[in-house]
Amino acid sequence: MPEQKDASIYWKKNLRYLAILLTIWFAVSFGAGILFKDALDAFQIGGFPIGFWFAQQGSIYVFVALIFVYVRLMNKLDKEHNYYND
Amino acid sequence: MSVQIWTYIMVGLTFALYIGIAIWSRAGSTKEFYVAGGGVSPLANGMATAADWMSAASFISMAGLISFMGYDGSVYLMGWTGGYVLLALLLAPYLRKFGKFTVPDFIGERYYSKSARLVAVFCALLVSFTYVAGQMRGVGVVFSRFLEVDITSGVIIGMIIVLFYAVLGGMKGITYTQVAQYCVLIFAFMVPAIFISFQVTGNPIPQIGFGSSGAEGTYLLEKLNGLSTELGFAEYTNGSKSRFDVFAITAALMVGTAGLPHVIVRFFTVKKVRDARKSAGLALLLIAILYTTAPAIAVFARLNLIQTVSGQPYAQMPQWFSNWEKTGLLGFEDKNADGLIQYVADPSINELRVDQDIMVLANPEIANLPAWVIALVAAGGLAAALSTAAGLLLVISSSVSHDLIKKVFKPNISEKHELIAARLSAVGAVVIAGYFGINPPGFVAAVVALAFGLAAASFFPAIILGIFYKKMNKQGAIAGMVIGILLMIFYMLKFKFGLFDGGKVAVAALQSKWWFGISPEGFGFIAMLVNFAVSLLVNRFAPDPPTEVQEMVETIRIPSGAGEATH
Numbered sequence: 001m002p003e004q005k006d007a008s009i010y011w012k013k014n015l016r017y018l019a020i021l022l023t024i025w026f027a028v029s030f031g032a033g034i035l036f037k038d039a040l041d042a043f044q045i046g047g048f049p050i051g052f053w054f055a056q057q058g059s060i061y062v063f064v065a066l067i068f069v070y071v072r073l074m075n076k077l078d079k080e081h082n083y084y085n086d
Numbered sequence: 087m088s089v090q091i092w093t094y095i096m097v098g099l100t101f102a103l104y105i106g107i108a109i110w111s112r113a114g115s116t117k118e119f120y121v122a123g124g125g126v127s128p129l130a131n132g133m134a135t136a137a138d139w140m141s142a143a144s145f146i147s148m149a150g151l152i153s154f155m156g157y158d159g160s161v162y163l164m165g166w167t168g169g170y171v172l173l174a175l176l177l178a179p180y181l182r183k184f185g186k187f188t189v190p191d192f193i194g195e196r197y198y199s200k201s202a203r204l205v206a207v208f209c210a211l212l213v214s215f216t217y218v219a220g221q222m223r224g225v226g227v228v229f230s231r232f233l234e235v236d237i238t239s240g241v242i243i244g245m246i247i248v249l250f251y252a253v254l255g256g257m258k259g260i261t262y263t264q265v266a267q268y269c270v271l272i273f274a275f276m277v278p279a280i281f282i283s284f285q286v287t288g289n290p291i292p293q294i295g296f297g298s299s300g301a302e303g304t305y306l307l308e309k310l311n312g313l314s315t316e317l318g319f320a321e322y323t324n325g326s327k328s329r330f331d332v333f334a335i336t337a338a339l340m341v342g343t344a345g346l347p348h349v350i351v352r353f354f355t356v357k358k359v360r361d362a363r364k365s366a367g368l369a370l371l372l373i374a375i376l377y378t379t380a381p382a383i384a385v386f387a388r389l390n391l392i393q394t395v396s397g398q399p400y401a402q403m404p405q406w407f408s409n410w411e412k413t414g415l416l417g418f419e420d421k422n423a424d425g426l427i428q429y430v431a432d433p434s435i436n437e438l439r440v441d442q443d444i445m446v447l448a449n450p451e452i453a454n455l456p457a458w459v460i461a462l463v464a465a466g467g468l469a470a471a472l473s474t475a476a477g478l479l480l481v482i483s484s485s486v487s488h489d490l491i492k493k494v495f496k497p498n499i500s501e502k503h504e505l506i507a508a509r510l511s512a513v514g515a516v517v518i519a520g521y522f523g524i525n526p527p528g529f530v531a532a533v534v535a536l537a538f539g540l541a542a543a544s545f546f547p548a549i550i551l552g553i554f555y556k557k558m559n560k561q562g563a564i565a566g567m568v569i570g571i572l573l574m575i576f577y578m579l580k581f582k583f584g585l586f587d588g589g590k591v592a593v594a595a596l597q598s599k600w601w602f603g604i605s606p607e608g609f610g611f612i613a614m615l616v617n618f619a620v621s622l623l624v625n626r627f628a629p630d631p632p633t634e635v636q637e638m639v640e641t642i643r644i645p646s647g648a649g650e651a652t653h
Contacts, residue, residue, distance in 0.1 A: 007643070007644055010644065014643075022175065029164045030337075033160060033164055046294075046298060047307050048307065049307070049323050052323040053297070056159075056163050056381040057381070059163075060164070060374050061378070063170065067363075070175055070363065071364050071367050074363060083644060083646040
């Protein structure tokens with residue numbers, strides 16, 4: 001059944017996008033903002049120690065960007081698989 | 087014009103606007119009442135979600151909390167925004183495709199069981215009631231400070247307004263009032279922030295301002311670190327919590343955010359799956375405006391406070407000091423009788439008591455901003471509290487009228503009667519919430535923070551497994567939810583209320599006994615992991631779900647043909 005195979009390819013690609021995006025999500029917040037905060041604080045951007053900046057500013061900007069990247073990727077994927085027009 | 091007249095004007099105008107919208111957007115069917123008819127545009131839903139989400143705590147308390155916690159306050163910033171990434175990527179699109187009315191709807195049908203639905207209803211009610219009581223309290227506090235009515239009348243006025251548009255308009259009325267409330271609250275938050283950033287740093291953008299230097303050329307954060315250490319506090323940019331606890335609290339808040347029913351249902355109101363994704367992105371963008379500004383306000387306010395009061399004579403304090411002393415949010419006790427204010431970390435010498443809420447509410451006065459800006463803050467605080475309260479009330483009323491009455495006790499109830507039941511349960515919910523707002527059971531504030539832990543420990547794993555693991559069966563999901571939420575409740579009672587060790591007085595001493603050093607606020611993360619583990623374990627010893635359920639999981643993974651929300 002070609003339709004079902006198509007659906008499973010779609011799902012696998014979706015899962016791959018999720019894995020990549022969630023890795024970045026983890027890296028900027030739990031990584032840069034918490035686990036590696038002290039190491040990054042040795043460097044500064046302007047008056048911000050970098051680890052502190054990620055915890056209170058940077059991670060949030062990246063979160064917003066991640067969702068919009070996801071929206072674009074999925075709209076493209078939906079079009080490829082003819083799921084775009086309901 | 088005086089601050090009070092300005093406040094009456096601002097609050098009066100915004101309330102008139104909310105009531106006008108309520109009359110214009112009355113709900114005529116259960117579908118309009120539960121999901122606003124399912125035709126909300128992504129931008130409107132994004133704005134409504136942002137207002138729904140940003141509560142009295144975000145608007146009034148968060149910047150103040152960060153102000154006193156420094157780096158440790160990052161748990162709220164990352165936790166309450168990072169959850170939207172999970173929501174957008176892992177939940178919203180699939181739940182929209184599923185196309186029903188409530189979160190217990192999904193749990194009940196995905197796990198083909200009335201018991202699963204009932205467990206979900208119990209969790210939804212527990213989470214929402216604890217949360218809504220805090221909102222009504224916030225309404226009362228704003229009224230009492232700015233309009234000088236007592237807290238009880240303040241709560242009653244707030245109840246009448248919410249009652250009006252939630253009962254008349256249901257989700258439809260709530261959605262469009264939330265759009266208006268978002269505009270009010272973000273304007274009210276940003277105007278003083280921009281003023282103050284410009285005053286202190288010469289840069290009108292607060293996000294950049296707090297990383298630059300003040301008038302004397304030292305970086306603000308460096309200066310604040312220096313002052314903090316001098317007074318015996320932890321360095322501002324380092325905080326004092328263990329990194330592991332910071333990790334756990336952040337994770338619990340993120341996962342809890344993604345599992346809050348009043349946020350999830352907002353994504354049932356858009357037309358298509360791709361609209362659900364897009365509106366999640368817009369919601370976070372609109373939330374991020376406030377969330378990236380709050381840490382800047384925190385720094386300005388803390389510096390302002392230290393420089394104004396520390397070591398200064400009490401007799402020379404400005405007018406705002408005595409204004410806020412009257413509310414009890416600020417207090418001075420001259421322990422060594424020298425007439426100077428000692429503001430230090432050591433509680434035996436410290437003479438100044440500051441409530442965190444003051445940092446946002448009094449900030450415009452401290453910075454000498456014009457009267458209309460101060461009035462604006464009052465209107466913004468009310469918008470934040472009312473919009474969140476309304477969203478929560480809708481979850482409570484739909485859990486009762488749809489999940490309990492329609493789906494469990496009286497399946498052949500007519501559409502008309504279900505709508506009446508929905509309205510009546512909304513009235514009941516407002517009255518109960520108002521009661522707790524007037525007579526707060528002492529632990530409201532503590533429990534509001536824990537609502538996230540409860541949501542993380544109950545819903546999140548059941549929904550994720552329901553979507554991403556086709557073979558997940560009802561036995562596993564129910565066992566996971568029940569054990570997860572009971573464990574969370576147990577930990578809360580033991581370590582937050584000291585219930586098993588002699589009550590509130592024992593709480594501080596129990597801190598050394600925290601499991602793995604995790605605070606009750608962060609324990610939702612552990613309870614969530616336990617929920618996942620129990621679910622997967624029990625799943626192995628029970629039969630696979632029926633084929634039609636597995637097929638349903640296949641269809642929710644594909645966006646096309648989302649159709650409209652149906653019974």
